[in-house]
Amino acid sequence: MIELGLADGSLIDELMALTAQSLSHLEIKEHFNIIKEIGRGKYGKVLLVTHRCRGTPMALKVMPKASTKLQGFLREYCISLHLSCHPCIVGLFGIAFQSNEHYGFAQELVIGRDLFAVIQPKVGIPESAVKRCVLQIASALEFIHEHGLVHRDIKPENILLLDSHCCRVKLADFGLAQTRGTLIRFISGTLPYMAPELCAVALEEGQKEVMAPPLSVEPSLDTWAFGVVIFCILTGYFPWERCVTSDDFYQEFADWCQAPTVEEVPPLWKRFTPAAMEMFSRLLQLNANNRCTVGEVRSYVEKDWLMPTLVDTNGLQTENGKASATCSTPSVCRSSPVHQEVE
Incomplete structure (x- = not known):
């Protein structure tokens, strides 16, 4: 169990490094239609959006760069992506990006309450x-x-x-x-x-x-x-x-x-x-x-x-x-x- 944990910890570090190198730069409104805000916290907010090209509905988690460290964003995204295959964990689309003011990633839209x-x-x-x-x-x-x-x-x-x-x-x-x-x-x-x-x-x-x-x-x-x-x-x-x-x-x-x-x-x-x-x-x-x-x-x-x-x-x-x-x-x-x- 511990050896597996250490291996996965190294994998997360590698995923973070790779994601940092390939992080797309895009402005949210150019690529997504914002329907409404569905969540907000100290971290930032979650938006209900549809992809402009494909029309896919998704939840976009966006975090202000002013209050979010890049490493923290990368860690959350890579851990979420690594675990999202489990049926009782919210899924991810594998879309991570930065805009001029935000970091963000797209996750499965769960229509319902907490x-x-x-x-x-x-x-x-x-x-x-x-x-x-x-x-x-x-x-x-x-x-x-x-x-x-x-x-x-x-x-x-x-x-x-x-x-x-x-x-x-x-x-x-x-x-x-x-x-x-x-x-x-x-x-x-x-x-x-x-x-x-x-x-x-x-x-x-x-x-x-x-x-x-x-x-x-x-x-x-x-x-x-x-x-x-x-x-x-x-x-x-x-x-x-x-x-x-x-x-x-x-x-x-x-x-x-x-x-x-x-x-x-x-x-x-x-x-x-x-x-x-x-x-x-x-x-x-x-x-x-x-x-x-x-x-x-x-x-x-x-x-x-x-x-x-x-x-x-x-x-x-x-x-x-x-x-x-x-x-x-x-x-x-x-x-x-x-x-x-x-x-």
Whole structure:
């Protein structure tokens, strides 16, 4: 597995070098009819376009040169192209270019919403739909990891739906993807999907450097994020704001993880069956070295994940006849990009 990763890492470097030498120069409006903007972020924007000569509809991801390093653009494009043959990863057309003001590449047009758009806050989506998503994203992540790469940005916004029932989904956005073993010096800001070891290299407000040593990018970062995503889409809540001891919700879960037979299941997790809690304990292992691989979720898919719920006469949701604890963690919301310094 590691040897394959190293080979693929070298291949990505070669693809980047070749793409840089052959990068076409074209102006977007001369070659594409712009229909509308379908996405926007700190990176730039995604446009729905048709090719002027062939009429082919596609999604054009364009990034301003003023805020995008050429190497970063080349890495995202080459990694995306390298992985795009998988049925659960957004495909690419093999068109990369630069204009006077932008870098850009063309990708498969996925007509539909992202997974975040169908999550009902404080409710989630049906368990059967969650499991359909989980199996497909696990397959995509296994493929990515087998190629010695790590996605590093697993969240509902990057999972695209091809239908309204989550029968077919595709993983998108490789803007943060890196070769396994790449070192992260620090990050600015944290997201609920980030593993504890990643939060440990976060710069606090006013801080100029972190005390922790650089962090090696490993598939276990995706495994943790995958576990948090499963929690979010099952419940409509984040399990915590970030993985630090000052976050009470995270600390409750961490205490339970370290002594599951002694500590009571935290209130926020009481809705899950013992089988689901076993799955979460493996995906969300505090020690990254002990974390399971994403593919191990398959052994839990045939089991129930959510406890049967009832509604009592006061309208409170109950679990097995007992009133469930009130949850005050934030409901799911779209996340902002986080800067990560790598070397």
